[in-house]
Amino acid sequence: MRAILCDRPGTLSLIERPDPRPAGGEALLRIRRVGICGTDYHILGGNQPYLNYPRVMGHELGAEVVEAPAGSGLPPGMTVVVVPYLSCGTCRACRRGLTNCCRRISVLGVHQDGGMAEYLAVPVSNVIPAPNLSLDQAAMVEFLAIGAHGVRRAEITPEDSVLVVGAGPIGMAALIFARARGASVTVMDLRADRLEFARSTLGAAATVTASADAATELSSLTEGEFFDVVIDATGHLPSIKRGLSFVGHGGRYTLLSIVQDDIAFPDPEFHKRETTLLASRNALPEDFAEVMRQIEAGAVPTASLASHRAPMSDAPEIMPIWSTPQAGVIKAILEV
Ligand SMILES: [Zn+2]
Ligand SMILES: [Zn+2]
Incomplete structure:
Protein backbone atom coordinates (compact mmCIF):
# COMPACT_ATOMS: atom_id res chain seq x y z
CA MET A 1 0.00 0.00 0.00
CA ARG A 2 0.96 3.64 -0.26
CA ALA A 3 1.58 5.77 2.82
CA ILE A 4 3.05 9.16 3.69
CA LEU A 5 6.07 8.87 5.94
CA CYS A 6 7.62 11.63 8.03
CA ASP A 7 11.21 10.29 8.03
CA ARG A 8 12.52 13.11 10.18
CA PRO A 9 11.39 16.65 11.00
CA GLY A 10 10.71 18.62 7.85
CA THR A 11 10.62 15.65 5.46
CA LEU A 12 7.57 13.85 4.08
CA SER A 13 7.65 11.19 1.42
CA LEU A 14 5.24 8.93 -0.39
CA ILE A 15 6.32 5.35 0.28
CA GLU A 16 5.21 1.79 -0.40
CA ARG A 17 4.90 -0.57 2.53
CA PRO A 18 3.17 -3.94 3.10
CA ASP A 19 -0.57 -3.88 3.80
CA PRO A 20 -1.30 -4.29 7.52
CA ARG A 21 -2.66 -7.64 8.64
CA PRO A 22 -5.31 -7.35 11.37
CA ALA A 23 -4.54 -9.19 14.61
CA GLY A 24 -7.28 -10.85 16.69
CA GLY A 25 -9.88 -8.30 17.73
CA GLU A 26 -8.84 -5.85 15.02
CA ALA A 27 -10.69 -4.52 12.00
CA LEU A 28 -8.93 -3.82 8.73
CA LEU A 29 -9.94 -0.38 7.47
CA ARG A 30 -9.55 1.29 4.09
CA ILE A 31 -8.65 4.88 4.96
CA ARG A 32 -10.52 7.38 2.78
CA ARG A 33 -10.05 10.76 4.50
CA VAL A 34 -7.37 12.14 6.81
CA GLY A 35 -7.90 15.46 8.58
CA ILE A 36 -4.74 17.46 9.19
CA CYS A 37 -4.32 19.02 12.59
CA GLY A 38 -1.91 21.21 14.54
CA THR A 39 -0.32 18.08 15.97
CA ASP A 40 0.62 16.94 12.46
CA TYR A 41 2.27 20.28 11.68
CA HIS A 42 4.16 20.00 14.98
CA ILE A 43 5.35 16.48 14.08
CA LEU A 44 6.41 17.71 10.65
CA GLY A 45 8.13 20.73 12.18
CA GLY A 46 9.94 18.65 14.81
CA ASN A 47 8.25 20.44 17.75
CA GLN A 48 6.70 17.28 19.20
CA PRO A 49 9.42 16.24 21.65
CA TYR A 50 8.08 12.86 22.81
CA LEU A 51 7.87 11.25 19.41
CA ASN A 52 10.15 8.93 17.50
CA TYR A 53 10.74 9.25 13.78
CA PRO A 54 10.08 7.86 11.24
CA ARG A 55 6.33 8.21 11.74
CA VAL A 56 3.23 7.81 9.59
CA MET A 57 0.96 10.60 10.85
CA GLY A 58 -2.82 10.72 10.64
CA HIS A 59 -5.23 10.48 13.58
CA GLU A 60 -8.36 12.20 12.18
CA LEU A 61 -9.72 9.40 10.06
CA GLY A 62 -12.74 8.68 7.92
CA ALA A 63 -12.59 5.05 6.81
CA GLU A 64 -14.48 2.11 5.38
CA VAL A 65 -14.49 -1.39 6.81
CA VAL A 66 -12.64 -3.98 4.72
CA GLU A 67 -12.98 -6.83 7.17
CA ALA A 68 -13.80 -7.18 10.85
CA PRO A 69 -14.30 -10.06 13.29
CA ALA A 70 -17.70 -11.76 13.21
CA GLY A 71 -20.14 -10.19 15.66
CA SER A 72 -18.39 -6.80 15.69
CA GLY A 73 -21.27 -5.09 13.86
CA LEU A 74 -18.88 -3.71 11.25
CA PRO A 75 -19.95 -4.97 7.83
CA PRO A 76 -17.60 -4.47 4.85
CA GLY A 77 -18.05 -1.08 3.20
CA MET A 78 -19.53 0.63 6.28
CA THR A 79 -18.29 4.18 6.94
CA VAL A 80 -16.61 4.40 10.33
CA VAL A 81 -15.01 6.88 12.71
CA VAL A 82 -11.71 5.86 14.31
CA VAL A 83 -11.02 6.67 17.97
CA PRO A 84 -7.24 7.12 17.68
CA TYR A 85 -6.47 6.79 21.40
CA LEU A 86 -5.33 3.25 22.15
CA SER A 87 -5.72 2.82 25.90
CA CYS A 88 -4.43 -0.09 27.99
CA GLY A 89 -7.75 -0.96 29.63
CA THR A 90 -6.07 -1.98 32.89
CA CYS A 91 -4.62 1.16 34.53
CA ARG A 92 -6.62 2.93 37.22
CA ALA A 93 -7.75 5.70 34.81
CA CYS A 94 -8.97 3.12 32.27
CA ARG A 95 -10.77 1.13 34.99
CA ARG A 96 -12.53 4.38 35.99
CA GLY A 97 -13.60 4.87 32.38
CA LEU A 98 -11.11 7.69 31.79
CA THR A 99 -9.52 6.10 28.73
CA ASN A 100 -8.69 9.58 27.37
CA CYS A 101 -5.97 9.93 30.01
CA CYS A 102 -4.78 6.31 30.23
CA ARG A 103 -1.32 6.10 31.80
CA ARG A 104 -0.08 4.08 28.83
CA ILE A 105 -2.03 5.83 26.09
CA SER A 106 -0.75 5.45 22.54
CA VAL A 107 -2.24 7.74 19.95
CA LEU A 108 -2.41 6.57 16.33
CA GLY A 109 -0.37 8.86 14.13
CA VAL A 110 1.56 10.27 17.10
CA HIS A 111 3.02 7.51 19.31
CA GLN A 112 2.54 4.81 16.69
CA ASP A 113 1.91 4.80 12.96
CA GLY A 114 -1.45 6.24 11.97
CA GLY A 115 -3.74 6.54 9.02
CA MET A 116 -1.94 8.59 6.39
CA ALA A 117 -1.99 5.35 4.43
CA GLU A 118 -4.35 3.28 2.33
CA TYR A 119 -5.05 0.70 5.03
CA LEU A 120 -4.89 0.54 8.82
CA ALA A 121 -5.65 -2.25 11.31
CA VAL A 122 -7.38 -0.95 14.45
CA PRO A 123 -8.88 -2.66 17.52
CA VAL A 124 -12.62 -3.11 16.99
CA SER A 125 -13.26 -1.20 20.24
CA ASN A 126 -11.72 1.90 18.60
CA VAL A 127 -14.03 1.79 15.59
CA ILE A 128 -17.45 3.54 15.66
CA PRO A 129 -20.03 2.79 12.94
CA ALA A 130 -21.02 6.03 11.19
CA PRO A 131 -23.57 5.02 8.55
CA ASN A 132 -25.19 8.49 8.57
CA LEU A 133 -21.99 10.50 8.17
CA SER A 134 -20.09 11.35 4.99
CA LEU A 135 -16.43 10.33 4.84
CA ASP A 136 -15.42 13.98 5.34
CA GLN A 137 -17.65 14.23 8.40
CA ALA A 138 -16.26 10.98 9.79
CA ALA A 139 -12.73 12.42 9.53
CA MET A 140 -13.84 15.55 11.43
CA VAL A 141 -15.37 13.85 14.46
CA GLU A 142 -12.10 13.52 16.42
CA PHE A 143 -11.04 17.17 16.50
CA LEU A 144 -14.62 18.20 17.22
CA ALA A 145 -14.73 15.68 20.08
CA ILE A 146 -11.70 17.35 21.69
CA GLY A 147 -13.65 20.62 21.82
CA ALA A 148 -16.78 18.83 23.02
CA HIS A 149 -14.77 17.18 25.81
CA GLY A 150 -13.42 20.52 27.02
CA VAL A 151 -16.94 21.94 27.06
CA ARG A 152 -18.20 18.94 29.03
CA ARG A 153 -15.27 19.20 31.48
CA ALA A 154 -16.28 22.84 32.09
CA SER A 280 -8.80 18.69 29.08
CA ARG A 281 -7.10 15.84 27.24
CA ASN A 282 -8.29 13.97 24.16
CA ALA A 283 -11.93 12.86 24.34
CA LEU A 284 -14.12 10.05 25.63
CA PRO A 285 -16.57 7.81 23.77
CA GLU A 286 -19.48 9.96 24.99
CA ASP A 287 -17.85 13.00 23.38
CA PHE A 288 -17.56 11.17 20.06
CA ALA A 289 -21.23 10.19 20.39
CA GLU A 290 -22.25 13.79 21.15
CA VAL A 291 -20.34 15.10 18.12
CA MET A 292 -21.93 12.50 15.84
CA ARG A 293 -25.40 13.37 17.16
CA GLN A 294 -24.82 17.08 16.55
CA ILE A 295 -23.46 16.48 13.03
CA GLU A 296 -26.46 14.28 12.22
CA ALA A 297 -28.75 17.01 13.57
CA GLY A 298 -27.11 19.53 11.21
CA ALA A 299 -25.71 21.61 14.07
CA VAL A 300 -22.10 21.49 12.82
CA PRO A 301 -21.28 23.27 9.54
CA THR A 302 -18.81 20.59 8.47
CA ALA A 303 -18.78 21.68 4.82
CA SER A 304 -17.64 25.20 5.79
CA LEU A 305 -15.07 23.91 8.28
CA ALA A 306 -13.46 21.65 5.65
CA SER A 307 -11.80 24.55 3.86
CA HIS A 308 -8.99 22.81 1.95
CA ARG A 309 -8.44 19.38 0.39
CA ALA A 310 -5.92 17.47 -1.72
CA PRO A 311 -5.08 13.87 -2.64
CA MET A 312 -2.89 12.09 -0.07
CA SER A 313 -0.04 11.81 -2.59
CA ASP A 314 0.21 15.64 -2.61
CA ALA A 315 0.87 15.78 1.15
CA PRO A 316 4.67 16.31 0.86
CA GLU A 317 4.15 19.46 -1.24
CA ILE A 318 0.90 20.78 0.20
CA MET A 319 1.30 20.36 3.96
CA PRO A 320 4.05 22.99 4.32
CA ILE A 321 1.78 25.41 2.41
CA TRP A 322 -1.28 24.59 4.53
CA SER A 323 0.75 25.27 7.68
CA THR A 324 1.15 28.96 6.84
CA PRO A 325 -1.43 31.50 8.08
CA GLN A 326 -1.69 32.96 4.55
CA ALA A 327 -3.24 29.69 3.35
CA GLY A 328 -6.31 30.51 5.47
CA VAL A 329 -6.87 26.86 6.36
CA ILE A 330 -9.54 25.97 8.89
CA LYS A 331 -9.52 22.20 8.42
CA ALA A 332 -7.61 20.57 5.57
CA ILE A 333 -8.46 17.04 4.50
CA LEU A 334 -6.42 14.55 2.48
CA GLU A 335 -8.35 12.19 0.21
CA VAL A 336 -6.84 8.74 0.10
ZN1 LIG B 1 -5.91 16.35 15.76
ZN1 LIG C 1 -4.95 2.63 30.77
Whole structure:
Protein backbone atom coordinates (compact mmCIF):
# COMPACT_ATOMS: atom_id res chain seq x y z
CA MET A 1 0.00 0.00 0.00
CA ARG A 2 0.96 3.64 -0.26
CA ALA A 3 1.58 5.77 2.82
CA ILE A 4 3.05 9.16 3.69
CA LEU A 5 6.07 8.87 5.94
CA CYS A 6 7.62 11.63 8.03
CA ASP A 7 11.21 10.29 8.03
CA ARG A 8 12.52 13.11 10.18
CA PRO A 9 11.39 16.65 11.00
CA GLY A 10 10.71 18.62 7.85
CA THR A 11 10.62 15.65 5.46
CA LEU A 12 7.57 13.85 4.08
CA SER A 13 7.65 11.19 1.42
CA LEU A 14 5.24 8.93 -0.39
CA ILE A 15 6.32 5.35 0.28
CA GLU A 16 5.21 1.79 -0.40
CA ARG A 17 4.90 -0.57 2.53
CA PRO A 18 3.17 -3.94 3.10
CA ASP A 19 -0.57 -3.88 3.80
CA PRO A 20 -1.30 -4.29 7.52
CA ARG A 21 -2.66 -7.64 8.64
CA PRO A 22 -5.31 -7.35 11.37
CA ALA A 23 -4.54 -9.19 14.61
CA GLY A 24 -7.28 -10.85 16.69
CA GLY A 25 -9.88 -8.30 17.73
CA GLU A 26 -8.84 -5.85 15.02
CA ALA A 27 -10.69 -4.52 12.00
CA LEU A 28 -8.93 -3.82 8.73
CA LEU A 29 -9.94 -0.38 7.47
CA ARG A 30 -9.55 1.29 4.09
CA ILE A 31 -8.65 4.88 4.96
CA ARG A 32 -10.52 7.38 2.78
CA ARG A 33 -10.05 10.76 4.50
CA VAL A 34 -7.37 12.14 6.81
CA GLY A 35 -7.90 15.46 8.58
CA ILE A 36 -4.74 17.46 9.19
CA CYS A 37 -4.32 19.02 12.59
CA GLY A 38 -1.91 21.21 14.54
CA THR A 39 -0.32 18.08 15.97
CA ASP A 40 0.62 16.94 12.46
CA TYR A 41 2.27 20.28 11.68
CA HIS A 42 4.16 20.00 14.98
CA ILE A 43 5.35 16.48 14.08
CA LEU A 44 6.41 17.71 10.65
CA GLY A 45 8.13 20.73 12.18
CA GLY A 46 9.94 18.65 14.81
CA ASN A 47 8.25 20.44 17.75
CA GLN A 48 6.70 17.28 19.20
CA PRO A 49 9.42 16.24 21.65
CA TYR A 50 8.08 12.86 22.81
CA LEU A 51 7.87 11.25 19.41
CA ASN A 52 10.15 8.93 17.50
CA TYR A 53 10.74 9.25 13.78
CA PRO A 54 10.08 7.86 11.24
CA ARG A 55 6.33 8.21 11.74
CA VAL A 56 3.23 7.81 9.59
CA MET A 57 0.96 10.60 10.85
CA GLY A 58 -2.82 10.72 10.64
CA HIS A 59 -5.23 10.48 13.58
CA GLU A 60 -8.36 12.20 12.18
CA LEU A 61 -9.72 9.40 10.06
CA GLY A 62 -12.74 8.68 7.92
CA ALA A 63 -12.59 5.05 6.81
CA GLU A 64 -14.48 2.11 5.38
CA VAL A 65 -14.49 -1.39 6.81
CA VAL A 66 -12.64 -3.98 4.72
CA GLU A 67 -12.98 -6.83 7.17
CA ALA A 68 -13.80 -7.18 10.85
CA PRO A 69 -14.30 -10.06 13.29
CA ALA A 70 -17.70 -11.76 13.21
CA GLY A 71 -20.14 -10.19 15.66
CA SER A 72 -18.39 -6.80 15.69
CA GLY A 73 -21.27 -5.09 13.86
CA LEU A 74 -18.88 -3.71 11.25
CA PRO A 75 -19.95 -4.97 7.83
CA PRO A 76 -17.60 -4.47 4.85
CA GLY A 77 -18.05 -1.08 3.20
CA MET A 78 -19.53 0.63 6.28
CA THR A 79 -18.29 4.18 6.94
CA VAL A 80 -16.61 4.40 10.33
CA VAL A 81 -15.01 6.88 12.71
CA VAL A 82 -11.71 5.86 14.31
CA VAL A 83 -11.02 6.67 17.97
CA PRO A 84 -7.24 7.12 17.68
CA TYR A 85 -6.47 6.79 21.40
CA LEU A 86 -5.33 3.25 22.15
CA SER A 87 -5.72 2.82 25.90
CA CYS A 88 -4.43 -0.09 27.99
CA GLY A 89 -7.75 -0.96 29.63
CA THR A 90 -6.07 -1.98 32.89
CA CYS A 91 -4.62 1.16 34.53
CA ARG A 92 -6.62 2.93 37.22
CA ALA A 93 -7.75 5.70 34.81
CA CYS A 94 -8.97 3.12 32.27
CA ARG A 95 -10.77 1.13 34.99
CA ARG A 96 -12.53 4.38 35.99
CA GLY A 97 -13.60 4.87 32.38
CA LEU A 98 -11.11 7.69 31.79
CA THR A 99 -9.52 6.10 28.73
CA ASN A 100 -8.69 9.58 27.37
CA CYS A 101 -5.97 9.93 30.01
CA CYS A 102 -4.78 6.31 30.23
CA ARG A 103 -1.32 6.10 31.80
CA ARG A 104 -0.08 4.08 28.83
CA ILE A 105 -2.03 5.83 26.09
CA SER A 106 -0.75 5.45 22.54
CA VAL A 107 -2.24 7.74 19.95
CA LEU A 108 -2.41 6.57 16.33
CA GLY A 109 -0.37 8.86 14.13
CA VAL A 110 1.56 10.27 17.10
CA HIS A 111 3.02 7.51 19.31
CA GLN A 112 2.54 4.81 16.69
CA ASP A 113 1.91 4.80 12.96
CA GLY A 114 -1.45 6.24 11.97
CA GLY A 115 -3.74 6.54 9.02
CA MET A 116 -1.94 8.59 6.39
CA ALA A 117 -1.99 5.35 4.43
CA GLU A 118 -4.35 3.28 2.33
CA TYR A 119 -5.05 0.70 5.03
CA LEU A 120 -4.89 0.54 8.82
CA ALA A 121 -5.65 -2.25 11.31
CA VAL A 122 -7.38 -0.95 14.45
CA PRO A 123 -8.88 -2.66 17.52
CA VAL A 124 -12.62 -3.11 16.99
CA SER A 125 -13.26 -1.20 20.24
CA ASN A 126 -11.72 1.90 18.60
CA VAL A 127 -14.03 1.79 15.59
CA ILE A 128 -17.45 3.54 15.66
CA PRO A 129 -20.03 2.79 12.94
CA ALA A 130 -21.02 6.03 11.19
CA PRO A 131 -23.57 5.02 8.55
CA ASN A 132 -25.19 8.49 8.57
CA LEU A 133 -21.99 10.50 8.17
CA SER A 134 -20.09 11.35 4.99
CA LEU A 135 -16.43 10.33 4.84
CA ASP A 136 -15.42 13.98 5.34
CA GLN A 137 -17.65 14.23 8.40
CA ALA A 138 -16.26 10.98 9.79
CA ALA A 139 -12.73 12.42 9.53
CA MET A 140 -13.84 15.55 11.43
CA VAL A 141 -15.37 13.85 14.46
CA GLU A 142 -12.10 13.52 16.42
CA PHE A 143 -11.04 17.17 16.50
CA LEU A 144 -14.62 18.20 17.22
CA ALA A 145 -14.73 15.68 20.08
CA ILE A 146 -11.70 17.35 21.69
CA GLY A 147 -13.65 20.62 21.82
CA ALA A 148 -16.78 18.83 23.02
CA HIS A 149 -14.77 17.18 25.81
CA GLY A 150 -13.42 20.52 27.02
CA VAL A 151 -16.94 21.94 27.06
CA ARG A 152 -18.20 18.94 29.03
CA ARG A 153 -15.27 19.20 31.48
CA ALA A 154 -16.28 22.84 32.09
CA GLU A 155 -19.93 21.76 32.69
CA ILE A 156 -21.16 24.64 30.55
CA THR A 157 -24.84 25.56 30.97
CA PRO A 158 -27.11 28.05 29.15
CA GLU A 159 -26.51 30.55 31.98
CA ASP A 160 -22.76 30.66 31.39
CA SER A 161 -20.89 33.38 29.59
CA VAL A 162 -17.98 31.75 27.83
CA LEU A 163 -14.77 33.08 26.33
CA VAL A 164 -12.84 30.91 23.88
CA VAL A 165 -9.27 32.10 23.41
CA GLY A 166 -7.73 30.80 20.18
CA ALA A 167 -9.92 30.23 17.13
CA GLY A 168 -8.09 27.37 15.45
CA PRO A 169 -10.09 24.19 14.76
CA ILE A 170 -10.13 23.14 18.43
CA GLY A 171 -11.25 26.57 19.61
CA MET A 172 -13.94 26.54 16.93
CA ALA A 173 -15.05 23.11 18.13
CA ALA A 174 -15.31 24.48 21.69
CA LEU A 175 -17.39 27.37 20.37
CA ILE A 176 -19.74 25.00 18.51
CA PHE A 177 -20.38 22.74 21.50
CA ALA A 178 -20.61 25.56 24.06
CA ARG A 179 -23.28 27.13 21.84
CA ALA A 180 -24.99 23.75 21.47
CA ARG A 181 -25.38 23.86 25.28
CA GLY A 182 -27.04 27.26 24.98
CA ALA A 183 -24.18 29.40 26.28
CA SER A 184 -23.28 32.80 24.88
CA VAL A 185 -19.74 32.59 23.51
CA THR A 186 -17.17 35.31 22.85
CA VAL A 187 -14.11 34.39 20.78
CA MET A 188 -10.69 35.99 20.86
CA ASP A 189 -7.89 35.44 18.32
CA LEU A 190 -5.22 37.39 16.47
CA ARG A 191 -6.55 36.51 13.03
CA ALA A 192 -9.36 38.60 11.56
CA ASP A 193 -10.35 35.83 9.09
CA ARG A 194 -10.91 33.35 11.90
CA LEU A 195 -12.89 35.83 13.99
CA GLU A 196 -15.07 36.60 10.99
CA PHE A 197 -15.72 32.86 10.48
CA ALA A 198 -16.49 32.39 14.19
CA ARG A 199 -19.05 35.21 14.03
CA SER A 200 -20.69 34.65 10.66
CA THR A 201 -20.67 30.85 10.38
CA LEU A 202 -20.40 29.55 13.95
CA GLY A 203 -22.56 32.09 15.76
CA ALA A 204 -20.10 33.64 18.21
CA ALA A 205 -21.93 36.37 20.15
CA ALA A 206 -18.90 38.64 20.00
CA THR A 207 -15.31 38.53 18.78
CA VAL A 208 -12.29 40.36 20.12
CA THR A 209 -8.88 40.81 18.55
CA ALA A 210 -6.17 39.53 20.89
CA SER A 211 -4.43 42.90 21.23
CA ALA A 212 -2.84 44.63 24.20
CA ASP A 213 -6.19 46.30 25.07
CA ALA A 214 -8.25 43.14 24.77
CA ALA A 215 -8.85 43.18 28.54
CA THR A 216 -10.60 46.56 28.30
CA GLU A 217 -12.81 45.30 25.50
CA LEU A 218 -13.64 42.06 27.33
CA SER A 219 -14.39 44.05 30.47
CA SER A 220 -16.82 46.34 28.66
CA LEU A 221 -18.52 43.37 26.97
CA THR A 222 -19.23 41.85 30.40
CA GLU A 223 -19.81 44.98 32.52
CA GLY A 224 -16.52 44.29 34.26
CA GLU A 225 -17.55 40.79 35.38
CA PHE A 226 -15.55 38.83 32.79
CA PHE A 227 -16.48 35.20 32.03
CA ASP A 228 -17.95 32.23 33.89
CA VAL A 229 -15.85 29.93 31.71
CA VAL A 230 -12.65 30.67 29.83
CA ILE A 231 -11.41 28.00 27.43
CA ASP A 232 -7.85 28.25 26.19
CA ALA A 233 -7.10 26.74 22.78
CA THR A 234 -4.01 28.77 21.89
CA GLY A 235 -1.07 26.50 22.65
CA HIS A 236 0.72 29.73 23.60
CA LEU A 237 2.16 30.16 27.10
CA PRO A 238 1.72 33.95 27.49
CA SER A 239 -1.92 33.63 26.35
CA ILE A 240 -2.55 30.85 28.87
CA LYS A 241 -1.10 32.96 31.70
CA ARG A 242 -3.06 36.03 30.64
CA GLY A 243 -6.30 34.06 30.30
CA LEU A 244 -6.70 33.81 34.07
CA SER A 245 -7.39 37.55 34.18
CA PHE A 246 -10.45 36.96 31.96
CA VAL A 247 -11.98 34.42 34.36
CA GLY A 248 -14.81 35.93 36.41
CA HIS A 249 -15.08 35.41 40.16
CA GLY A 250 -16.29 31.86 40.78
CA GLY A 251 -15.32 30.90 37.25
CA ARG A 252 -13.71 27.92 35.54
CA TYR A 253 -10.58 27.95 33.42
CA THR A 254 -10.22 25.03 31.02
CA LEU A 255 -6.94 24.41 29.23
CA LEU A 256 -7.53 22.53 26.00
CA SER A 257 -4.14 23.26 24.51
CA ILE A 258 -0.85 22.02 25.88
CA VAL A 259 2.47 23.79 26.13
CA GLN A 260 5.89 22.28 26.86
CA ASP A 261 6.51 24.59 29.78
CA ASP A 262 5.56 25.49 33.34
CA ILE A 263 2.36 27.49 33.70
CA ALA A 264 2.52 30.00 36.57
CA PHE A 265 -0.31 32.16 37.92
CA PRO A 266 -0.20 34.83 40.66
CA ASP A 267 -1.99 33.08 43.49
CA PRO A 268 -3.85 36.19 44.74
CA GLU A 269 -5.47 36.40 41.28
CA PHE A 270 -6.12 32.65 41.14
CA HIS A 271 -7.45 32.47 44.69
CA LYS A 272 -9.62 35.57 44.85
CA ARG A 273 -11.70 34.12 42.01
CA GLU A 274 -11.85 30.70 43.65
CA THR A 275 -10.84 29.55 40.17
CA THR A 276 -11.55 26.01 39.06
CA LEU A 277 -8.64 25.03 36.83
CA LEU A 278 -9.19 22.11 34.45
CA ALA A 279 -6.98 20.36 31.94
CA SER A 280 -8.80 18.69 29.08
CA ARG A 281 -7.10 15.84 27.24
CA ASN A 282 -8.29 13.97 24.16
CA ALA A 283 -11.93 12.86 24.34
CA LEU A 284 -14.12 10.05 25.63
CA PRO A 285 -16.57 7.81 23.77
CA GLU A 286 -19.48 9.96 24.99
CA ASP A 287 -17.85 13.00 23.38
CA PHE A 288 -17.56 11.17 20.06
CA ALA A 289 -21.23 10.19 20.39
CA GLU A 290 -22.25 13.79 21.15
CA VAL A 291 -20.34 15.10 18.12
CA MET A 292 -21.93 12.50 15.84
CA ARG A 293 -25.40 13.37 17.16
CA GLN A 294 -24.82 17.08 16.55
CA ILE A 295 -23.46 16.48 13.03
CA GLU A 296 -26.46 14.28 12.22
CA ALA A 297 -28.75 17.01 13.57
CA GLY A 298 -27.11 19.53 11.21
CA ALA A 299 -25.71 21.61 14.07
CA VAL A 300 -22.10 21.49 12.82
CA PRO A 301 -21.28 23.27 9.54
CA THR A 302 -18.81 20.59 8.47
CA ALA A 303 -18.78 21.68 4.82
CA SER A 304 -17.64 25.20 5.79
CA LEU A 305 -15.07 23.91 8.28
CA ALA A 306 -13.46 21.65 5.65
CA SER A 307 -11.80 24.55 3.86
CA HIS A 308 -8.99 22.81 1.95
CA ARG A 309 -8.44 19.38 0.39
CA ALA A 310 -5.92 17.47 -1.72
CA PRO A 311 -5.08 13.87 -2.64
CA MET A 312 -2.89 12.09 -0.07
CA SER A 313 -0.04 11.81 -2.59
CA ASP A 314 0.21 15.64 -2.61
CA ALA A 315 0.87 15.78 1.15
CA PRO A 316 4.67 16.31 0.86
CA GLU A 317 4.15 19.46 -1.24
CA ILE A 318 0.90 20.78 0.20
CA MET A 319 1.30 20.36 3.96
CA PRO A 320 4.05 22.99 4.32
CA ILE A 321 1.78 25.41 2.41
CA TRP A 322 -1.28 24.59 4.53
CA SER A 323 0.75 25.27 7.68
CA THR A 324 1.15 28.96 6.84
CA PRO A 325 -1.43 31.50 8.08
CA GLN A 326 -1.69 32.96 4.55
CA ALA A 327 -3.24 29.69 3.35
CA GLY A 328 -6.31 30.51 5.47
CA VAL A 329 -6.87 26.86 6.36
CA ILE A 330 -9.54 25.97 8.89
CA LYS A 331 -9.52 22.20 8.42
CA ALA A 332 -7.61 20.57 5.57
CA ILE A 333 -8.46 17.04 4.50
CA LEU A 334 -6.42 14.55 2.48
CA GLU A 335 -8.35 12.19 0.21
CA VAL A 336 -6.84 8.74 0.10
ZN1 LIG B 1 -5.91 16.35 15.76
ZN1 LIG C 1 -4.95 2.63 30.77
